[in-house]
Amino acid sequence: MCLAIPMKIKRINGGFAQAEAAGLCRTVNIQMLSRVRKGDYVIVHAGFAIEKVHPEKAKETLKFINEIR
């Protein structure tokens, strides 16, 4: 039930946004987040964006395993 997916913000309209993932578009509530911009990726759970995805941190996570000695 805590399933959530990363979606890309396409359009913002007040406290709501059109977000897209795998060709699927839907309206999501963005009132829990500050400073969401078009092009940002957000984690969407039950119609609400609960957090922004931080691209740099994602890269670090992918590098982590490669860098273990």
Add this chain to the structure above:
Amino acid sequence: MRYVDEFRDSKLIKKALTQIKNIAPSADTKIMEVCGTHTHSFFRFGLSSLLPSNLRLVAGPGCPVCVSSQEYIDNSIDLAKDQNNVVLTFGDMLRVPGNLGSTLEKQRAIHGNVKVVYSVQDALLFALKNPDKRMIFLAVGFETTAPSIALGIAAAKKQKIKNLFFYSSLKLIPPAMEYLAKDRRLELSGFLCPGHVSCIIGSGAYEFMPKKFKIGCCVAGFEPLDILEGLYMLLRQIAEKRPRVQNQYRRAVTKNGNVKAKRALSEVFNVRDASWRGLGVIPASGLKIKERFSRFDAEKNFSFNLGLPAPDLKLKKCRCGDILKGLISPGGCPLFSKACTPEHPIGPCMVSSEGACSAHYKYEK
């Protein structure tokens, strides 16, 4: 899909598995996850067969439908027995059996007054479109879902919606982890903490665990590489004998969590003791709607039958409670894959796709 495919890269996954094998202790090691989405991903991606045999990732009470008390399920079914009510629910709740064998799905077949919604937003829209109908939204979930319900209740008040009520079974994860950490039978070496609950509460919410119980924690995402990296980080803590809180899911989780979401929670809810299936009453582990929103609180506006009928014999044999505590695996229940299957579920762990029994049946059997 961006931020999904990269974390399913087979080369990186093989590398992570090698690192895990290099560092895994020789003694039996039990790590618990407390998130239904972790349970589901772990089996779906076949990770259980790839890990060293003495390293076990056991599923704890991380499926909100599974841990909802029988009383809550029975009361929800009773609400649907009244034709004047419309019960709005997340889909997972439909087939959870009540004490006398009924379910919300069966009530829907009789009266047509149970509607599945994807979001609390849908509940608000539905209530606005049907002002002559009395609607009750079953608010089931953990910290991931609770802020959306809080915003939904606040919006219902602002929009002066008079026909929508919320029946809260909302629960908090850290108090359940504390309850399990105290149970010495479990012999837990670490907790793989739920990524999306942690988006809201932050990784800092688990600091009590290494301090008080010397058990390490790692917040992890839900793709195969996330889970393996999280396990590797926990194994390194065990090897170094330095339990602490780490965060593998840094692309979405911060130390303090989502401040706006936490504010919404404290505006709408009070913390209360809550009853968990299999675990009993855990202090300060549930959310109750505050007095100033009582107009929307189903507990204040409907009367529930408190004298419960005798439990169904089949339900009594169900070992869901022990499975939720990590004491037995689904195969240890006498009903598993015999009387209890996804087509005919007896306990909630088989009903919800996130339940440990459902995941075992689908991917391991």
